[in-house]
């Protein structure tokens with residue numbers, strides 16, 4: 001069994017006790033009750049000719065092993081905040097050492113230390129108030145059911161991940177509709193031409209090429225170079241994984257990437273904001 005299949009089997013078991021019917025109406029009501037998160041799509045488009053950086057918080061991974069086991073998620077988010085366009089928070093615990101509480105804590109830290117999601121704190125802490133920018137957050141997990149979408153919205157995310165290879169068409173349709181109802185963007189992750197076609201059939205607006213093959217863990221930026229030029233022009237293109245230097249980011253940008261998603265290099269960097277600026281180009 002390859003690693004992604006193993007992780008998905010585990011994830012389905014892990015969430016089984018939480019699974020209940022979650023209607024689009026419930027998600028729309030949740031969205032209406034909570035303050036709107038900053039837009040993930042807009043943040044990736046807004047990079048003024050530079051490569052947007054989605055800075056990831058990841059303590060360990062099946063491919064790299066321990067990366068920064070004892071990192072504090074909100075402290076790391078604050079180190080990223082001045083430079084990153086968006087953040088990615090791994091919430092899978094078994095394989096990546098993250099939790100949903102990490103997402104809550106990061107959202108609170110970015111809003112300015114307040115953990116209550118009851119008022120319009122996103123805007124207050126954001127650019128217009130002259131404070132630090134408030135980057136949107138993607139919940140990075142193996143999404144299979146709308147109950148995880150509700151959790152993401154409640155915890156302060158602005159987007160979810162849909163791994164095309166890991167899901168059937170019915171699941172993708174359900175997750176995408178759930179994300180829209182909850183006011184969240186969806187990053188569709190692909191590794192192959194056929195998955196690009198599937199993502200587009202589902203109306204994907206943001207598509208990420210994972211340069212790491214999740215079944216064998218080999219990373220190759222050539223995958224972005226092959227797939228991103230095939231994206232329709234109006235799709236936001238993200239290159240994910242295996243990006244360490246400004247030269248790596250420039251390489252995928254030349255292929256058409258609007259944004260890069262970077263975890264390990266930033267978790268290990270002494271000055272992550274400086275590395276983000278290097279990746280911006």
Ligand SMILES: O=P(O)(O)OC[C@@H](O)[C@@H](O)c1c[nH]c2ccccc12
Nearest residue numbers: 210240241242243261262263264265
């Ligand atoms: O640490 P890296 O090589 O910079 O990779 C970041 C990110 O792309 C990677 O963590 C990732 C991409 N897709 C995923 C899906 C699940 C978990 C993790 C991921």
